[in-house]
Amino acid sequence: MPQCDWQTFFVLSKRIPIWKFFMNFRKNTLYFTILITLVSLLISCSGRVSASDTFLFGLSEQFDRVFGNQQTIACSSDVTISTNLVSLVEDGDVNSTFSTVSENGLTDVDTDGGTAWGYRSFQTCIYPTVPFSGSLDIPVSVTSNYGARITSLKTFPAPDEAIPTKLTFTGNGVAARQCFTFTVAQDADRSAQVNPMTVALGTMTQKDGSGDEVSGTYSGKDACDISVSVEDDEGPGVRVSNISRVMEEPGPSATATNGTFQVVLRTAPTANVTIPINEVFDSVNASNREGTANPKTLTFTTANFNTPQAVTITSVDDLEIDGIKTYTVEVSNTSSTDADYNGIKPRNVVVYNRDQSVPGYAYMRFDSTTGTTGAAGGSVMRFATDESNQFGTKYSNFQLKLRTKPTNNVTLTFSSNCGNKCTILTPTLTFTTTDWNTYQTFQVEGKSDSANTGNADYTVSFVASSADATYNTTVAEPTFSVRSCDNDGSHLLQPCNFSGSARGIIGDRLTAAEGGSTNLWMIAQSTPGSDVTIGLNSTDTSEGTVPANVTVSSSNYNFMETGGANQIVLTHVDDILVDLTQNWTVTTLTSSGGLTYDPIDVYAATTDDEKAFYISHVGNPRENTANTATVSVCLGGNNPTQPVVLNISCKSYTAGTAASGECGTITSSPITFPVNSEVEPGNASDSGCASSAKKQTFTVTGLDDSYADGNQSFDIQLVMVANTDTNYQNAADPGDHSITNEDDEPAGKAIFVTTSSYNGEMTAQGVFAADDTCNNNKPGGVPVGTYKALIVSDSSGGVTNDRVPNGTNWVLTALRHYYRCNSSGYTNCSDEHTRLFIANGSAGFDPTSLPRSFSTVGDQYWTGMTNTLTPATQISTPTCPGDGLTYIHNCNGFTYQNCPSTPSSYLYGQTWTMATNTSISSQESICSATKKLICVQQ
Numbered sequence: 001m002p003q004c005d006w007q008t009f010f011v012l013s014k015r016i017p018i019w020k021f022f023m024n025f026r027k028n029t030l031y032f033t034i035l036i037t038l039v040s041l042l043i044s045c046s047g048r049v050s051a052s053d054t055f056l057f058g059l060s061e062q063f064d065r066v067f068g069n070q071q072t073i074a075c076s077s078d079v080t081i082s083t084n085l086v087s088l089v090e091d092g093d094v095n096s097t098f099s100t101v102s103e104n105g106l107t108d109v110d111t112d113g114g115t116a117w118g119y120r121s122f123q124t125c126i127y128p129t130v131p132f133s134g135s136l137d138i139p140v141s142v143t144s145n146y147g148a149r150i151t152s153l154k155t156f157p158a159p160d161e162a163i164p165t166k167l168t169f170t171g172n173g174v175a176a177r178q179c180f181t182f183t184v185a186q187d188a189d190r191s192a193q194v195n196p197m198t199v200a201l202g203t204m205t206q207k208d209g210s211g212d213e214v215s216g217t218y219s220g221k222d223a224c225d226i227s228v229s230v231e232d233d234e235g236p237g238v239r240v241s242n243i244s245r246v247m248e249e250p251g252p253s254a255t256a257t258n259g260t261f262q263v264v265l266r267t268a269p270t271a272n273v274t275i276p277i278n279e280v281f282d283s284v285n286a287s288n289r290e291g292t293a294n295p296k297t298l299t300f301t302t303a304n305f306n307t308p309q310a311v312t313i314t315s316v317d318d319l320e321i322d323g324i325k326t327y328t329v330e331v332s333n334t335s336s337t338d339a340d341y342n343g344i345k346p347r348n349v350v351v352y353n354r355d356q357s358v359p360g361y362a363y364m365r366f367d368s369t370t371g372t373t374g375a376a377g378g379s380v381m382r383f384a385t386d387e388s389n390q391f392g393t394k395y396s397n398f399q400l401k402l403r404t405k406p407t408n409n410v411t412l413t414f415s416s417n418c419g420n421k422c423t424i425l426t427p428t429l430t431f432t433t434t435d436w437n438t439y440q441t442f443q444v445e446g447k448s449d450s451a452n453t454g455n456a457d458y459t460v461s462f463v464a465s466s467a468d469a470t471y472n473t474t475v476a477e478p479t480f481s482v483r484s485c486d487n488d489g490s491h492l493l494q495p496c497n498f499s500g501s502a503r504g505i506i507g508d509r510l511t512a513a514e515g516g517s518t519n520l521w522m523i524a525q526s527t528p529g530s531d532v533t534i535g536l537n538s539t540d541t542s543e544g545t546v547p548a549n550v551t552v553s554s555s556n557y558n559f560m561e562t563g564g565a566n567q568i569v570l571t572h573v574d575d576i577l578v579d580l581t582q583n584w585t586v587t588t589l590t591s592s593g594g595l596t597y598d599p600i601d602v603y604a605a606t607t608d609d610e611k612a613f614y615i616s617h618v619g620n621p622r623e624n625t626a627n628t629a630t631v632s633v634c635l636g637g638n639n640p641t642q643p644v645v646l647n648i649s650c651k652s653y654t655a656g657t658a659a660s661g662e663c664g665t666i667t668s669s670p671i672t673f674p675v676n677s678e679v680e681p682g683n684a685s686d687s688g689c690a691s692s693a694k695k696q697t698f699t700v701t702g703l704d705d706s707y708a709d710g711n712q713s714f715d716i717q718l719v720m721v722a723n724t725d726t727n728y729q730n731a732a733d734p735g736d737h738s739i740t741n742e743d744d745e746p747a748g749k750a751i752f753v754t755t756s757s758y759n760g761e762m763t764a765q766g767v768f769a770a771d772d773t774c775n776n777n778k779p780g781g782v783p784v785g786t787y788k789a790l791i792v793s794d795s796s797g798g799v800t801n802d803r804v805p806n807g808t809n810w811v812l813t814a815l816r817h818y819y820r821c822n823s824s825g826y827t828n829c830s831d832e833h834t835r836l837f838i839a840n841g842s843a844g845f846d847p848t849s850l851p852r853s854f855s856t857v858g859d860q861y862w863t864g865m866t867n868t869l870t871p872a873t874q875i876s877t878p879t880c881p882g883d884g885l886t887y888i889h890n891c892n893g894f895t896y897q898n899c900p901s902t903p904s905s906y907l908y909g910q911t912w913t914m915a916t917n918t919s920i921s922s923q924e925s926i927c928s929a930t931k932k933l934i935c936v937q938q
Contacts, residue, residue: 075224076204078217079138082125082177084224087347088150088184089118091233094242098125098156098179101776103246103324104352115262115308116242118347120184123155124226126201127177128169130217134209136169138223139202145194146230148185152199155181157763159895163199182228190234199226231347237266238275238346240331241308246324247291249317251356257315261349262308263331265300265341273300273336275346277311281330289318290325290353315353320405321470325353357404359470361478364399364439372403377476379459381500385422385446387488388525390558392445393425395498396482399439402431408467409433412477414442418458420449421484429462448488454600455496455503456484487525492597493534493552495520495568495588496560504602509583514574514609522550522566522599524557530594536568540584543606545571552595572606578636578727581607611636612731613646615718621664621702622742628699629739633718635673635694644673644728645721648698651714651736656827662714662741664701670721671696702741707832708748708817713740748831749813749937750783750821751790753855760862760891760909760927767791767803767894770862774935781824783937790934792864792871793893805869806843811936814843818936820854844869847912847920854934859914862931864890867922872910874924880905897927 082098082105094116099107110116128136142152142163153160156179167178180199201223206216213219231237241262248254265273279293280286291313298309313329331346360374365382373380384395402410411430416422425443444460460480466472483503485496495504497520502508510518522534532552538544551565559566570586586602617631635644647670650663673696700716715736723729754777762769770789778787788811792803803809812818818836821829828834834852837845847867854861866872873889880899885892891909899905907927912934915921925931 075201076218076221078128078130078221079201079204079223080125080127080129081201081224081226083122084124084226086122086124086182086226086228087118087231088120088122088182088228089231089233089239089347090120090149090184090186091239092118092120092184094119095121097123097181098177103354104326108242116244117239118231118242120186121181123179123181125156125177125179126167126223128218131171132206132217133171134214134216135171135207135211136218137205137207138167138169139204140165140167141200141202142197143200144197146197146228149187149191149230150197150228151183151185152197152228153181153183155179159764167201180226184230186233188234191232193232194230196227196229199228201225233266235267236269236340236344238331238334238344239264239266240346240349243313243349243351246352246354247313247315248354249315249356251317251358254315254356258312259351260310260312261329262310263298263346264308265305267340268302268305269300269336269338269341270302271337271341273305273334273338273341274298275300275334276332278330278332279313281348282327284325284327285329285351288316290327291315291351293329313351317357321355321357321359323355325355327351327353359475360403361475362401362403362439363478366393366395366397373478374403375475377478380478380480382498383480383482384485384496384498384560385444385482386485386494386496386523386558387421387446387448389446389448390487390523390526391485393443394558395560396445397441397443398480399441400429401439402436402471404470405436406431406433406466406468406471410436410464410466410468410471412462412464414460414462416444416458416460418444418460418482418484421446421456421458422482423447424460444482446484450489452486452489452491454486454505455494456486457481457499458484485523487523491599492525492595493532493591493599494523494525495599495602496523497521498560504586504604506603509603509605510570511581511605511607512570512572513607514572516572518570518572518604520568520602521560521564522552522568523560524552524595527554527557528552528594532591532593532595534591534599535589537587537589538584539587540582541573542575543573543582543584544586544604545573546586552591568602570602570604572604574609576610577608578610578612578731579608580730580732581605612720612728613718613734615734615737617700617737617739620740620742621700623702623704623744625744627742628701630697630699631716631737631739632695632697633671633734634696639676640673640723640725640728641675642723642725643675644723644725645670646672646696646734647719647721649717649719651717653714656833658709658712658826658830659714661703661705662712663716663739664703664741666716667699669698671698700739702739704744705832706745707830707835708745708819709743709831710747711740711742713738715739745831746816748817748819750785750829751818751836751854751937752779752782752787752821752935753859753861754933754935755779757930757932758862759897759930760894760907760925761897762891762894764895767793767809767864770894770933773933778935779823781829782821783829786938787935788938789862790936791862791894793890804871805865810843811938812839812843812845814839814841818845820852822855850918850920853914853917854920855914855932857914857917860925860931861912861914861934862894862909863912863922863934864894864910865922866910867912867920872922872924874908874910876908876924878902878905878907880907891927 093110093112095109095111096119097107099105140163152163154163163180204218204221206214206219208214243259243261245256245259247259248256250257275298277293277296280288285291294312329349329351331348334341334344336342358374360372362372363380364370385391409430409432411428413428414424416424422444429440462477464471464477481499483499485494487494502510504510504520512518533549535549536546538546546568550568556564556566583605588599588601590598614634614636617629619629621627621629648666653660715738717736718734720733767789770791774787774789790811816839817831819831820834820836836850839845877888878899880888883900888907891897891907896907898907908924909927911925911931912920912922
């Protein structure tokens with residue numbers, strides 16, 4: 001097969017218009033040869049086709065023009081078609097609808113809850129993307145070869161209806177989409193494959209407000225057509241499922257780095273059937289930059305033809321910031337000696353791969369350990385230089401590369417605050433768009449400052465400059481911390497370690513918990529003439545021990561490696577005492593051998609791993625009951641030589657916080673542990689304390705309030721009375737212990753008012769569209785959950801999806817507490833501080849008598865009812881003759897703002913006004929007016 005050669009393809013295709021091929025190729029060898037060459041070129045170039053290309057009848061509109069049909073007009077990108085190519089499967093089990101909130105723009109419902117074996121219905125939407133004034137008409141015509149096998153309806157925004165011959169958009173809502181839904185009919189007939197049906201969107205006409213045609217953005221342009229195909233399920237065929245999920249590139253927060261789809265044959269073949277999987281079919285996934293497939297070939301036999309085989313697509317991190325990438329995996333033509341199963345083209349699979357690339361830097365330290373820094377930068381430790389420069393760059397060099405591909409060169413310019421303690425050997429590094437993922441080395445070395453100031457740390461940092469805004473301004477550069485070991489001046493021998501560790505001085509001790517260890521190395525100012533031995537002692541061997549000595553030689557005087565003879569390992573002793581942090585010192589003796597010198601001492605500390613007290617509790621207090629929490633306390637250290645006393649009290653909270661007013665009575669306080677009351681060995685734990693025979697216990701009750709505030713946690717405080725016992729006089733107080741007070745009121749529900757206003761036409765969904773508005777526009781601080789609008793449509797009008805007080809779909813529940821939530825914080829969003837009402841036994845309330853306002857006084861809300869919670873009718877509503885509207889009150893159930901046939905005749909609906917801080921009035925309003933919505937948590 002020839003290689004992809006677009007240049008040859010275009011040259012050949014322009015020589016002869018497409019109609020001449022079909023008129024003459026049988027009797028003209030030249031025509032026939034050119035046609036075969038063009039087809040071969042198209043096949044060879046299939047892997048260059050992007051999933052975003054619009055293919056109609058197997059070829060794109062661009063190819064149609066190439067073939068000589070110069071009258072074909074390129075479709076306009078000014079009109080969005082959410083999906084141009086709809087592929088239905090007769091036995092599909094997925095209904096797909098357009099979504100403005102879903103990541104891939106679709107909401108898929110698997111009707112049988114199993115494998116998603118293709119779409120049996122699919123909604124695609126059309127909407128202008130460029131603002132305009134006046135109106136826009138788009139002609140619509142349907143060419144159907146499927147007849148009754150496909151049901152085609154306009155399903156949004158009006159109630160379901162046949163696809164019209166024209167779509168009209170007005171300039172007051174560019175994003176006001178209009179949608180078609182195509183549904184395949186299931187039959188028992190084996191139907192031959194037919195060409196897809198086409199919904200052709202013709203040349204657009206733009207008009208001004210008076211209805212006269214004008215020249216505008218859309219005038220004379222064609223919107224892209226929609227192609228709909230059906231895969232038959234009778235007879236031989238290949239069934240292919242959808243990909244199981246949206247995938248993510250590998251990354252720190254990735255949870256779904258692969259997805260699967262399944263393939264199965266519809267009928268039994270007479271011979272093996274082989275199906276190749278081509279994951280690089282789509283140019284988006286060229287060279288597997290987005291994902292890989294496994295396996296790449298499926299084989300079905302007469303025995304396993306009806307057992308689905310899975311193909312796993314594994315995401316690849318392309319290290320580019322590219323959002324969510326969509327590409328097509330080709331399920332290629334079948335191959336078999338069974339004629340029925342040879343050459344069948346199964347449907348392809350669309351894959352969604354979410355970006356996880358994080359801009360920043362990757363580094364590799366001198367010891368080959370690696371790490372990354374993100375947009376926040378950060379500090380990188382474990383480096384060292386020495387002031388006699390005996391290390392050179394051995395412990396200070398690191399390598400850098402970018403984590404994501406830049407759009408332009410990125411130059412790093414290095415600097416340091418080391419003063420005269422270091423020399424930067426690599427002033428700059430530059431990364432290009434081709435070598436950004438290749439490590440480059442930075443080097444810094446130490447130098448003498450001729451001062452005995454001790455070990456110190458300095459930083460190496462850099463500034464990135466680039467025309468790529470991400471690396472130039474967004475990403476914070478990391479800093480690298482380097483330990484400068486002071487072995488110049490009179491310091492002939494010097495203890496040292498790496499940055500990130502303590503320096504071993506009085507104010508910066510080498511610290512570890514009991515049972516742990518720390519280390520450092522003894523280095524020299526220059527090569528010793530012979531081995532040097534330094535004796536070591538611990539001032540408190542019960543807290544820490546060290547080797548008897550270390551040796552510095554010509555092979556390790558500039559060496560800080562694990563296991564070296566110059567390494568000083570400090571072992572922090574584990575005891576059974578509650579003794580908190582204990583300081584101790586490593587004293588260094590005057591060296592012997594090739595050098596006589598007394599190095600500085602090293603200061604250390606061992607932190608306690610025993611707890612002085614172990615606390616647990618069983619049970620919880622509950623409001624308006626006798627339920628209590630029983631708290632147990634045990635000692636964790638040695639037996640006390642005098643009683644240990646704890647005072648217990650409720651923790652004080654700032655007024656207005658959730659935990660204030662929850663803690664009740666504590667019995668008793670204080671509690672006293674007598675002499676020799678330590679918990680038995682093996683019980684020294686929070687859980688073990690509860691079973692100890694030597695524990696002290698007390699009970700805690702909770703307070704009963706009248707608020708629906710849910711279960712609230714509060715703390716009790718345990719404070720030790722001063723004593724002189726060796727183990728406990730320095731012990732820390734036990735601290736706070738948390739207990740939950742269980743609420744006895746039914747769960748409270750939040751109410752908020754939308755910040756934006758909306759007209760009375762809430763699409764064909766009516767009040768349910770208002771619910772969507774509530775859920776999609778929640779302000780910060782509002783509790784999570786599902787919200788519905790406090791709005792009705794009158795059941796007497798025959799409107800579907802009715803919502804009436806204390807009836808179907810009503811949003812309030814009897815006896816529940818409802819509170820306002822206008823921002824975050826307990827005082828702004830809680831039943832205790834912002835209660836609006838408690839619903840009565842009929843799930844209602846009195847809007848004329850409230851403790852506070854729903855929102856700002858003067859705000860108006862669509863409710864569809866009076867302030868007595870009665871569904872309202874409007875005397876000003878027109879009749880809308882000829883429109884077939886059976887109920888025209890409340891904006892026709894909040895589905896229209898005017899009469900469809902007479903747009904100048906507006907409908908009316910009932911609204912509320914926040915008349916005062918405590919009272920709501922009711923009035924009708926024209927449906928084109930904009931009002932807010934009251935949203936209620938369910």
